[in-house]
Amino acid sequence: MKFGDTIVTAAIIGVILLIIVPLNPFFLDLFLVLNISLSVVVLLITMYIKEALEFSIFPSLLLIVTLFRLSLNIASTRLILGNGGEAGAIIKTFGSFVTQGNMVVGFIIFLIIVVIQFIVITKGAERVAEVAARFTLDAMPGKQMAIDADLNSGLIDEREAKERRKMVQQSADFYGAMDGASKFVKGDAIVGIIIIIINCVGGIIIGITSPDALDFGEIVERYILATIGNGLSNQIPALLVATAMGIIVTRSESESNMSSELSKQMTSQPIVLMLAGGALFIINFIPGLPHVPILMLAGLFFFLGYKLFKLRNKRELAAAQEPIPTPSESDRFQNVLSLLQVDPIELEFGYSIIPLADVEQGGDLLDRIVMIRRQCALEMGIIVPVVRLRDNIQLNPGEYVVKIKGVEVARGEIMPDHYLAMNPGGEVEGIDGIDTVEPTFGLPAKWIGEQHRDRAEMLGYTVVDPVSVIATHLTEIIKKYSYELLGRQDVKTLVDQVAQTAPALVEEVTPKLLTLGEIQKVLVNLLRENVPIRDMVTILETLGDYGSLTRDPDMLTEYVRQSLKRTITNRFIQNGKISVITLEAALEDSIMKGIQHTQHGSYLSLDPDLARRILESCSQEALRVSSKGYEPIVLTSPVIRIHFKRFMEQAVPDLVVLSYNEIEPSVQIQAVGMVRI
Numbered sequence: 087m088k089f090g091d092t093i094v095t096a097a098i099i100g101v102i103l104l105i106i107v108p109l110n111p112f113f114l115d116l117f118l119v120l121n122i123s124l125s126v127v128v129l130l131i132t133m134y135i136k137e138a139l140e141f142s143i144f145p146s147l148l149l150i151v152t153l154f155r156l157s158l159n160i161a162s163t164r165l166i167l168g169n170g171g172e173a174g175a176i177i178k179t180f181g182s183f184v185t186q187g188n189m190v191v192g193f194i195i196f197l198i199i200v201v202i203q204f205i206v207i208t209k210g211a212e213r214v215a216e217v218a219a220r221f222t223l224d225a226m227p228g229k230q231m232a233i234d235a236d237l238n239s240g241l242i243d244e245r246e247a248k249e250r251r252k253m254v255q256q257s258a259d260f261y262g263a264m265d266g267a268s269k270f271v272k273g274d275a276i277v278g279i280i281i282i283i284i285n286c287v288g289g290i291i292i293g294i295t296s297p298d299a300l301d302f303g304e305i306v307e308r309y310i311l312a313t314i315g316n317g318l319s320n321q322i323p324a325l326l327v328a329t330a331m332g333i334i335v336t337r338s339e340s341e342s343n344m345s346s347e348l349s350k351q352m353t354s355q356p357i358v359l360m361l362a363g364g365a366l367f368i369i370n371f372i373p374g375l376p377h378v379p380i381l382m383l384a385g386l387f388f389f390l391g392y393k394l395f396k397l398r399n400k401r402e403l404a405a406a407q408e409p410i411p412t413p414s415e416s417d418r419f420q421n422v423l424s425l426l427q428v429d430p431i432e433l434e435f436g437y438s439i440i441p442l443a444d445v446e447q448g449g450d451l452l453d454r455i456v457m458i459r460r461q462c463a464l465e466m467g468i469i470v471p472v473v474r475l476r477d478n479i480q481l482n483p484g485e486y487v488v489k490i491k492g493v494e495v496a497r498g499e500i501m502p503d504h505y506l507a508m509n510p511g512g513e514v515e516g517i518d519g520i521d522t523v524e525p526t527f528g529l530p531a532k533w534i535g536e537q538h539r540d541r542a543e544m545l546g547y548t549v550v551d552p553v554s555v556i557a558t559h560l561t562e563i564i565k566k567y568s569y570e571l572l573g574r575q576d577v578k579t580l581v582d583q584v585a586q587t588a589p590a591l592v593e594e595v596t597p598k599l600l601t602l603g604e605i606q607k608v609l610v611n612l613l614r615e616n617v618p619i620r621d622m623v624t625i626l627e628t629l630g631d632y633g634s635l636t637r638d639p640d641m642l643t644e645y646v647r648q649s650l651k652r653t654i655t656n657r658f659i660q661n662g663k664i665s666v667i668t669l670e671a672a673l674e675d676s677i678m679k680g681i682q683h684t685q686h687g688s689y690l691s692l693d694p695d696l697a698r699r700i701l702e703s704c705s706q707e708a709l710r711v712s713s714k715g716y717e718p719i720v721l722t723s724p725v726i727r728i729h730f731k732r733f734m735e736q737a738v739p740d741l742v743v744l745s746y747n748e749i750e751p752s753v754q755i756q757a758v759g760m761v762r763i
Contacts, residue, residue: 104157111174125323132330145263181315212268285313359391428492430471438483454557467620498525500552504533507547569613599633607639666721667759690729
C-alpha cells in the first residue's frame with residue numbers, strides 16, 4: 087500500500103474516532119482551524135480549475151469533509167454541555183465577535199447566516215447538481231454518436247476517440263456523484279440546525295439543574311454564546327464548501343480559470359461600465375439618497391469604462407498597423423505536404439444526402455459505416471480504414487461517389503425520400519415508381535414512395551431505404567478493393583494481435599523467415615480472391631512451415647489456401663455440393679509448360695494464339711454455365727491455379743478458380759463444363 091493511501095485511510099478512521107473520543111479544548115481548536123482551512127482550499131481550487139473533471143475527486147472529498155464537520159459538531163457539543171459552556175478559544179471568539187455584547191442581536195444575525203446557508207446556498211447547489219446530472223446523462227448518447235461521427239469522418243483517430251469516450255463516461259460519473267453528494271451537504275445543514283437547538287435547550291437545562299446553579303441570565307449568556315460560536319465555526323466552512331459545490335457544477339469548460347474569465351468577460355464591453363456610471367449619477371439626484379458613496383461609485387465606473395475603451399482602441403489600432411507575417415519556407419512546405427495526403431476511402435455525396443449523414447437531423451449513415459467496418463472485420467478479417475465523408479456541390483443532389491486512394495471506383499444515385507424496390511426475378515412490374523438500376527449489383531429496380539412500400543413487399547419485392555443502398559454499395563466496394571487497403575502498418579497490427587496469444591509463432595515467422603512486406607503480399611493475394619484472412623494463426627503457421635522452402639509469395643499463397651480449405655469450402659460451396667468447370671488435360675499441360683520461374687517469382691508465358699483461344703473458350707463456358715443458374719467456378723490442379731486465375735482476370739474478373747487441394751474431401755464435385763483448346 088502506498089504511503090498516501092495509508093494517510094488517507096488513517097485520516098478517515100481518525101474522523102470516525104472523533105465521534106467517540108472526547109477532545110480537550112486545545113485539540114478542538116486545532117481541528118476547527120483545520121476544518122476552515124480545508125474549506126478555503128476547496129473553494130480556491132474550484133475557482134482556478136478550467137473544467138469540472140480537473141477536480142473529479144470533489145464528490146468523495148465533499149463526503150469526507152462533511153463527515154469531519156459533523157464529528158467536530160459532536161465533539162464541540164460534548165464540550166459545551168459537559169464543560170460548562172467552555173469549548174475552546176475558537177468557539178468563544180466566534181461567539182463574542184458576532185454578539186458584540188448584545189446577545190439578542192448576535193443570535194438573530196447567527197440565525198440569518200444559518201438560513202442563508204440552508205435555503206439559498208445549499209438548496210440552490212443541490213438543485214443545480216441534480217439538473218446538471220440529469221442533462222449530462224441525457225446528453226451522453228448524443229455525445230457518443232458525435233464521437234463515432236468524427237471518427238468515421240476522419241476528424242479524429244481511434245486513440246482520440248477512446249479518450250473522448252472516456253471523458254464522456256467520467257463526466258457522467260462525476261455529475262451523477264455530485265447529485266448524490268449534494269444530499270450530504272443538505273443533511274449537514276439540517277443537522278447543524280438541530281445541534282444548535284440541542285445546545286441551547288440542553289445548556290439551559292444543565293445550567294439550571296447543576297449543583298452550582300447560576301443566574302438564568304448568566305446561563306443563557308454562557309450557553310447561547312457557546313452555541314453561536316460553535317454554529318459559526320461549523321457553518322462558515324459548510325458555507326464555503328457548499329459555495330464550491332455550486333461553482334463546480336455551474337462551470338462550463340473554458341481555456342482559463344474562473345477569475346480570468348470573470349475579469350475578461352466583465353470588462354469586455356467598456357461602454358456598459360460607462361453607462362452604469364451615468365445611471366448612478368442620475369440616481370444621485372433622487373432626494374434623500376447619500377450623495378457621496380453614489381458619486382464615488384459613479385466616478386469609478388465611468389473612469390474604468392473610459393480607460394478600458396481607450397485601451398481597446400489602442401490595441402485595435404496596433405493590430406491594424408502590424409504587418410501581416412509572411413509564411414516561412416518551412417510553413418509553406420508544411421502547407422504543401424498537407425495537400426499530398428490521400429484518404430484510403432472517401433464517400434462524396436450531393437447536398438440531398440447530407441441529412442442522411444447528419445446525426446442532428448436523424449441520419450444514420452454514420453452508424454451504418456461503423457457497422458460496415460465491424461462486418462468487414464468479422465467476415466474478411468481486415469481493418470477497414472476510416473471512411474472520409476465529404477459533401478460535393480459538383481455532384482447531383484442525390485448522387486454519391488466512392489473513391490479508393492483518391493480515385494473514383496464507383497458511383498450511384500439515390501432518391502432520399504423514396505424506397506428502392508427490387509425483384510429477385512429481374513423484372514419490376516406491378517408497382518408504380520421510377521425505373522432505375524440498383525447500383526451495387528446492376529439489378530433493375532424502381533424508386534417508390536412511402537405509400538407503395540407495403541404493396542411492394544406483399545408482391546415479394548425487396549424494399550430498402552436509401553441509406554441501405556449506399557451502405558450495401560460501400561460494403562461491396564470495400565470487399566472488392568480490400569487488397570488495396572491492406573498496408574504494411576495494417577499487417578503489423580494483425581501480427582501484433584496474434585503475438586498477444588501466440589508470441590512464439592510470430593517470433594519464428596517474422597522477421598526470421600519472412601518480412602512484413604512478404605506476409606503482406608500473401609495476404610493481398612488471398613483478399614484479391616475474396617478469401618478471408620481472419621484466421622491469422624493458421625496463415626502464420628503455414629508460412630512458418632513453408633517459409634524456409636520458398637519465399638515466392640505466389641507459392642506461399644497456394645500453401646496457405648490449402649491450409650484454409652475449410653474456410654474456402656464454406657466460402658464458395660453450399661450444401662456440400664459444387665458444380666465446376668474443368669480444364670482438359672492438354673490445356674493444363676500447355677499452361678504448366680508456359681510457367682516461367684525466375685529468382686523474383688514465376689509468371690505465365692503463352693503463345694498469343696493459344697492465349698486467345700483459352701480466353702474465348704473459358705468466357706463462353708462461364709457464360710453457358712451462368713445461364714443454367716450455376717456460379718462459374720473453375721477447378722484446376724494446384725500448380726497452375728494462381729496463374730490461370732490471373733490470366734482470366736482480363737476477361738472474367740469475378741471468375742472463381744479453385745484447386746483440388748482447396749476443397750474438403752466430403753464435398754461432392756460435379757463437372758458441368760470443360761474448357762478446351
